Amino acid sequence: MSLTGTPFFLTTIALVVVALVLPLTLWSRTRGPRLVRLVVRLCMLLFAQATALAMVFVIVNNSNGLFDTWDDLLGTGDHVRAAVDLGPDGTGGKNADAEPKVVQKFTPASDKRMGPGVQETRLKGRISGVEGEVYVWLPPQYDDPAYKDRKFPVVEVLPGFPGSAKAWFGTLEVNTQLKPMMEKGEVAPFIVVAPRTTLLGDVDTGCANIPGKVNADTWLSVDVRKMVTDTFRAEEKADGWAVAGYSAGAHCAAKLAVSHPDRYRAGVSLSGYNDPVGEPASLTAKTPELRREHNPLTILEHAKTPPRTALFVSGAEGDGYQGGLALKQAAKPPTTVQVQMIPAGAGGHGTAVWKRQVPDVFRWLTRQVRG
Known part of the structure; x- marks a missing residue:
């Protein structure tokens, strides 16, 4: 029975x-010695609470x-087939654009809540060694004959941790709103892509490449990207791509955007953080070296050439805002950073806040991304 399906939800209601x-019916009818009656009544109370x-x-x-599945909930899921060392750029020396074109088969999403x-x-993933689901929503103009020769800009959206790839559609209702x-004509006709980011059970990959563990960066910035451009009329150049996330996904979005200006023009961080130590379950928080390597602030501060990247960072005091100010202070042209403060009492660290944004x-992405 599916963890997120209606049958399981109805089952929990029936059990309640x-x-x-x-x-109500058996409390006074319980028979036997006093100890037995106490145990039976205690079990009924515990069952009610559970x-x-x-x-x-x-x-x-x-x-x-x-959590999407029982494996996600229990921390037993593993979507990594291999995690070889792919080098600094995460390609293993392969030119993804030169790989043969493979059109991926899609079906309507089975979860109607999306x-x-x-x-x-x-x-x-042909390069990353990762396998997982990817959800795609096409803009209303995609099947319009007037746009038949048009290539569309793309936004890759990432959830927090724990988090489901479905959340941007099901919870934030990005497609319904857009x-x-x-x-x-208020916003550009973006293709919205939501790939799986929970790849190693109860461990947050930090969207990083860590040899022997996972190549999450390559999965998101190379394999998913290549699949989208092979399958849909999507922009291929970095100017037509952006990445957005909330919470742990916000950290990922900022890091991917500043690390790969050749793949993304813009990044959106909603209530995120710079130092991955803010997410104790993250692989990138395990050592000082990994923390520095995957901190978008450190990446900006030590970049030999400032990346041609635009960042939008929002958050409340102590929940992303200060991190955004630090990124803005470190940014040098052509990098730009826009920071927006979320007022106290606006909803805290939660999907209701991000949905409104x-x-x-x-x-903002319409002004930054071309297509």
């Missing part, structure tokens, strides 16, 4: 009802897009 009915907690967990999980128009596929805006984020 049973747990409430049991003590079922209530299970139902609340399912509601919270489905609302916030935390809204209309979302497609899904399971991709085997469709009318695109039809009115979607229109402003895509208006």
Whole structure:
């Protein structure tokens, strides 16, 4: 039974009802020695608490897009086939653009909570050694005959950790919010791509390449990118690509954008952080060397050539805002950083805040990304 499916949710509701009915009907009818009666009644109370907690967990999980599968929840999922050393640029010396074109087969997304128009596929990364699902939503102009020769800009969207690749569609409703805006010409007609980022069970990869562990950076910035340009009428140059994320995904988005200006023109960080020590479950927080190597602030400060990258960073006091100011101070032309403060009491570190930011984020991306 699917963790996020309706049958499991209805099962938890039914169990809660049973747990409430049991003590109401059997409490005074319990027979036997005093100790036995106490044990039976205690079990009924514990059963009631357990079922209530299970139902609340399912509601919270489905609302916030935390865990997709039982493997994700139990930390037993592994989407890494191989993790060879791919070198500083994460390509292993291969030119992804020169690889043969492979059109990936997509089907309508099975989870209807993601809204209309979302497609899904399971991709085997040719360079990264990662395998996982990827969700894609095409703008309303994509099938318009007037746009048949048009290539569209792309935004790769990343969730937090734990987090589901479905969350940007299901919880933040990015496609539902953007469709009318695109039809009115308020924002550019972006292709929105949401790849799996939970690759190693209960470990946050930090969207990094760590030989012997995972090549998450290459999965996101090379394999997924190549699949999209092979399969859809998508812009191939960096000027037509952006990456956006919230929480741990925000850290990833900033890091990928400043690390790969040859792949992304812009990055959006919503309530993120610079130093990965802010995410204890992250692989990149394990050693000082990894922390420095995967800190977007350090990358900017030590870049021999400032990256041609635009960053949009938002957050509350102590939750992304100071990190954004540090990035802005370190940035040198042509790097640009726009920092937006989220007022205290606006909703805290949660999907309700990030959902409200979607229109402003895509208006900003329309000014930064060409296509």
